[in-house]
Amino acid sequence: MIGTVFRSDDVPAEHRFDYWGELMHRAIAPSHMSSEFADDFWARQRLLELGPVLAWPTSHLPTGFRRTEKLVRQSDPEMYHLSLVLGGGLGFEHLGRAEAYGPSDLWVSDTSRPYEVHLPAGLGRQVITGVGVDFPKALLPLPSARIQHLLGRRLSGREGVGALLTGFLTGLEQQADVLQPSDAPRLGTVLLDLLSAWFAQVLEAEDALPPETRERALTTRVRAFIRQNLHDPALTPPVIAAAHHISLSYLHRLFQEDSPGETVAAWIRAQRLEGARRDLADPNLRSTPVHTIATRWGLVRASDFTRAFRGTYGVSPTEYRVQAGSAREPE
Structure with a gap:
C-alpha cells in the first residue's frame, strides 16, 4: 500500500474540519478554508508522496478555499497545482480568470499568485470528488511564461493526453492498496512526464520537451492504448x-x-x-x-x-x- 489515508469519521466531530484543514495545508499552499458544514464535516483523502510529486485523491463536503496576497507573502512553496474534478461542481478564480468546473475538467494554478475556489449555489451536502496534484515549478521542462497562458483556464480531461492524465490519476486511487512504496518514485516520474506532455500538447509546444520526456510520455500513451x-x-x-x-x-x-x-x-x-x-x-x-x-x-x-x-x-x-x-x- 502507498499513501496515508484520512477519514473524517476517525476524528471527533468537533475537530474534523480543522484537522482536515491542517492536512490540506500540508498538501497544498496554505489558504483560508470555509464550509457551511464545518460543524458536521465529512471528508476522505489519501496523500500519495511520489518522489517530489504529491497526489491526493479526495472526497469531501463543499468547501471554499481562498489564497490571498498576504498568504502568498507568508509562504510560497513555488509549486504548480493541478486539480481534476471528478464529481460535483466548483468555481475557480485565478489571474483575472473565472471559470466553472464540472466532471473531467482540469485547472492549473500557481502558488505564487492568489486564487479562490468557490461553490455554486444550491450544492447542499453534495460530495465533491477529485484529485489534486502539486509539483515543483522547476521540474516542468517548459518556460514559466508559456505556463502563464494556462493558469486559471478550464481545460479538458476528456481527450488526448488530458484523458490519459485523467486515467492515470484515477488509477492511482484504485491501485493504491496494492502498490508498494518502492513504486512511488517511478510513478512520480511517469506523472511528471504525463503532466509535461499534457502542458506541451495544450500549448502546442511538444518540441520544447526533452527527448526523454517525450519518449516516456509516449510509452505511457502506448501502454494505455494497448489496455483499452x-x-x-x-x-x-x-x-x-x-x-x-x-x-x-x-x-x-x-x-x-x-x-x-x-x-x-x-x-x-x-x-x-x-x-x-x-x-x-x-x-x-x-x-x-x-x-x-x-x-x-x-x-x-x-x-x-x-x-x-x-x-x-x-x-x-x-x-x-x-x-x-x-x-x-x-x-
Whole structure:
C-alpha cells in the first residue's frame, strides 16, 4: 500500500474540519478554508508522496478555499497545482480568470499568485470528488511564461493526453492498496512526464520537451492504448505502431528502454491473461463460459489460451476457476 489515508469519521466531530484543514495545508499552499458544514464535516483523502510529486485523491463536503496576497507573502512553496474534478461542481478564480468546473475538467494554478475556489449555489451536502496534484515549478521542462497562458483556464480531461492524465490519476486511487512504496518514485516520474506532455500538447509546444520526456510520455500513451484495446484479437505491434505514427522498430525500442527484456507481444499477452484470470475468479461471472471470457480479452483460440494460461499460472483456466471458487467457500 502507498499513501496515508484520512477519514473524517476517525476524528471527533468537533475537530474534523480543522484537522482536515491542517492536512490540506500540508498538501497544498496554505489558504483560508470555509464550509457551511464545518460543524458536521465529512471528508476522505489519501496523500500519495511520489518522489517530489504529491497526489491526493479526495472526497469531501463543499468547501471554499481562498489564497490571498498576504498568504502568498507568508509562504510560497513555488509549486504548480493541478486539480481534476471528478464529481460535483466548483468555481475557480485565478489571474483575472473565472471559470466553472464540472466532471473531467482540469485547472492549473500557481502558488505564487492568489486564487479562490468557490461553490455554486444550491450544492447542499453534495460530495465533491477529485484529485489534486502539486509539483515543483522547476521540474516542468517548459518556460514559466508559456505556463502563464494556462493558469486559471478550464481545460479538458476528456481527450488526448488530458484523458490519459485523467486515467492515470484515477488509477492511482484504485491501485493504491496494492502498490508498494518502492513504486512511488517511478510513478512520480511517469506523472511528471504525463503532466509535461499534457502542458506541451495544450500549448502546442511538444518540441520544447526533452527527448526523454517525450519518449516516456509516449510509452505511457502506448501502454494505455494497448489496455483499452486488449479485446481486439487484431491488436498487434504493427497496428499499435501505426496508431501512434511511429515505426515498428521504434515501438520495440520504447518497450526495451522502459522494461529491458520485455517485448510488446509478450506484454500484450500478459495483460490479456491477467484480465482473463481476474474474470475467472469473479463470482459474478461464474456462469460465463471460459471461452467467452477468453474471447473478451482477445484470446480467440481456445487451445492457445489454455496452453498460455497453464504456462503462466500452473493450472488450466477451468481448474483455476474451481480453485478460486473453493477459496471463497466458507469453512
